[in-house]
Amino acid sequence: NAGVTQTPKFRILKIGQSMTLQCTQDMNHNYMYWYRQDPGMGLKLIYYSVGAGITDKGEVPNGYNVSRSTTEDFPLRLELAAPSQTSVYFCASRLGTSGGQNTQYFGPGTRLTVL
Amino acid sequence: KQEVTQIPAALSVPEGENLVLNCSFTDSAIYNLQWFRQDPGKGLTSLLLIQSSQREQTSGRLNASLDKSSGRSTLYIAASQPGDSATYLCAVQTGTLTFGKGTMLLVSP
Numbered sequence: 444n445a446g447v448t449q450t451p452k453f454r455i456l457k458i459g460q461s462m463t464l465q466c467t468q469d470m471n472h473n474y475m476y477w478y479r480q481d482p483g484m485g486l487k488l489i490y491y492s493v494g495a496g497i498t499d500k501g502e503v504p505n506g507y508n509v510s511r512s513t514t515e516d517f518p519l520r521l522e523l524a525a526p527s528q529t530s531v532y533f534c535a536s537r538l539g540t541s542g543g544q545n546t547q548y549f550g551p552g553t554r555l556t557v558l
Numbered sequence: 559k560q561e562v563t564q565i566p567a568a569l570s571v572p573e574g575e576n577l578v579l580n581c582s583f584t585d586s587a588i589y590n591l592q593w594f595r596q597d598p599g600k601g602l603t604s605l606l607l608i609q610s611s612q613r614e615q616t617s618g619r620l621n622a623s624l625d626k627s628s629g630r631s632t633l634y635i636a637a638s639q640p641g642d643s644a645t646y647l648c649a650v651q652t653g654t655l656t657f658g659k660g661t662m663l664l665v666s667p
Contacts, residue, residue, distance in 0.1 A: 447601075476654070476655075483659065484659055485562070485647065485656075485657035485658050485659045485660065486602075486647075486649075486655075486657040488654055488655070491654060501654065533601055533602065535602075540589075542609065543607060545589065545590055545592075545607060545651060546592070546604045546607050547592070547602075547604065547655065548604065549594075549601035549602040549603070550601055551600060551601045552599075552600070552601050
């Protein structure tokens with residue numbers, strides 16, 4: 444299993460541009476998450492999904508959109524990029540809600556700079 | 559709103575020392591508590607998950623304890639090694655995960 448994969452690894456955007464961060468997991472996990480991590484801060488939840496076709500907002504959803512058309516993929520869309528969206532973005536997944544199924548598995552991250 | 563605090567923010571120890579990382583949370587109504595490791599420029603790797611009904615979990619040289627009533631957890635690392643150098647993050651699950659800011663650990667040879 445490749446686990447959770449994210450593309451691209453790095454990206455520089457100009458203010459006002461848009462882009463999609465890709466996330467794919469091959470573990471047949473139901474739950475998927477997008478976090479952002481700013482220097483010296485913990486991870487903040489942007490959006491999450493409990494299954495295909497179901498998404499919900501996290502703590503910091505403004506400026507982002509998501510979709511979940513398949514179990515495997517959970518892309519994060521940035522519209523009208525702003526400098527405040529400069530961050531490292533992590534995608535994560537977990538299988539379910541029972542015991543060890545709650546363990547979250549993380550991708551390697553996408554480092555985004557908005558200039 | 560759940561808040562998670564980790565102390566200390568940074569820790570530097572010589573190789574071989576036993577050490578304790580601390581995590582506290584404000585809302586004791588949690589499903590579980592998880593400890594993660596993050597290497598520079600990398601994603602997070604799960605170390606231990608403690609269910610709310612459990613008191614501790616062990617994996618190799620790592621032992622994590624949970625006192626839900628007092629809102630505290632500790633991660634004990636025995637016989638530290640330079641390879642343990644990383645940032646350690648604590649997270650509590652109440653629906654979604656809430657993370658602390660982490661403890662940056664440096665183990666020197």
